[in-house]
Amino acid sequence: MDNKPLRYGMTLGQYLEHARQQADLSIRQLEAESGVPRTPITQLLKDRVEKPNPDHLIRLAGALKIDAGELLAFLGIQPSLPEPRVYLRQVTDLPYEGIIEVEAAIEEITAKYRKK
Numbered sequence: 001m002d003n004k005p006l007r008y009g010m011t012l013g014q015y016l017e018h019a020r021q022q023a024d025l026s027i028r029q030l031e032a033e034s035g036v037p038r039t040p041i042t043q044l045l046k047d048r049v050e051k052p053n054p055d056h057l058i059r060l061a062g063a064l065k066i067d068a069g070e071l072l073a074f075l076g077i078q079p080s081l082p083e084p085r086v087y088l089r090q091v092t093d094l095p096y097e098g099i100i101e102v103e104a105a106i107e108e109i110t111a112k113y114r115k116k
Helices: 012-023 027-034 038-045 054-064 068-073 084-091 096-114
Strands: none
Touching: 012 027, 012 038, 012 054, 012 068, 027 038, 027 054, 038 054, 054 068, 084 096
């Protein structure tokens, strides 16, 4: 199995186009979902943007349900990771108690594998 990230060897436009097709979204739908105007989307998909707007990439990532960090990496931006509790609040519908349980499970698993 190839462990290289999907973006390996792809341009930003190719990566976005692949993600758009995987999400089964038209450009108009992507515009509506992301709030990014159609013209910048089309220009990005065709690799005609010299300096992509990071905010556009983050919004497109959300609409395409892909990791924004992957898109920002094309710009050489390595975003810092949020604390697990903050991340879980952003990406799950878990109540606070559920987030605490997930954190505890992560701690338990981490401790288990540190011993090995």
